[in-house]
Amino acid sequence: MSVPGHSRPRILHALAPAPVGGLESVVTMLAREWSARGHPVALALALDAGATVPEQFAELNGAGVELFPRWTSARRYLAERAAYRETFAKWRPDIVHTHGYRADLLAGSAAQSLGLTRVTTFHGFTGGDWKNRLYERLQIRSARSCDAVIAVSRPVRERLVHSRVAPERVHLIPNALSRFEGGLDRSAARQELGLPEQGAVIGWVGRFSYEKAPDVLVRAIPLLSDASWQVSFIGDGAERRTARRLADELGVSNRIRWHGQISAAARCYAAFDCLVLSSRTEGTPIVLLEAMARGVPVVATRVGGVPDAMSEDEGWLVPSENPQALANAIGQVITQRAMTAGRTNRAKVRVNRDHSAGPWIERHAALYQTLLSKRKLIPTYGAD
8 A cells, every 4th residue: 555655554443342253353354464564553442440351452462463452440431532542642543443332432532633534344233222222323423424434234334324424435345254274173173162073063153142143043943853953152241141041941951052252263163064143133244254264054144244245055044033944944954965065165165255355455455545645634642
């Protein structure tokens, strides 16, 4: 990338990270790929008191990425905004790229006060209770003043434009995947997860939250055509207890393994005969791309950016909120091996063609270049 006066643009990503997740994976890849191209990159991490820096970000220290973790007590938003502003003044980025509503509102406000160029990525909308919906409305309002807004899927872009974010500022850049190496084979992956060597295992990986709909898969278990099939849930979150209670009520707890949070869970995907995304809403899920790249058959709900990333020629797409349709598709994956092999092979070709890291990072680079070329404001790192 070549911009007069900005041959090595300094990009700072700001977020309030969870231990793992799709958003966190995207930011990790952005930082790693940008640094690998010789550009300065930093992460400003807003962490709750007592939290540790997530492992995937801590590992970036050795990849030329500067980390600025800041710990604040719950709901001390002014202090968090001031910490962001202090970090920006210290590191002097050319562009502040925010991720998630908390960073959009607080880091975005701090960047705007300094006259910095602002980019935000909308990774998806979760819906849920009134509080989440309020945060999403505030995040969209903040996006209207950003220099550029990245939408990770076509439905996300459509919602932003419908919500009066200027269309020319909204850029569709679906998520991508770095080349995945070091995964375990089937036997080793099952041993790692404590799963039996024999028998079909259905995998589910994600955050236990309303939008990810673990309850829909739990409701599908008694509808599966073979009562010997096991389900392996990897992840944690507020809805995990509810899902376990539902499993008890339906009498299927003996068919479920609850693994909790596992770092680098993708290395264990070979343990699964299929991977299920039962979501109510999605952006372009990293879990989907990981499974496609690893040759794991996928059953997913037809929501968000999922149908744009995987067609019915490459996997199984079912309506959301439909446990019976989910169970029927899982049955096809496991019993119709020839059809499954064909779709899985085509999915691997598709993800390598359409979601590789190289073209993806170049699209970000081109956007950064355009913004810096048009830049009119000069950052002022003085008093607010």
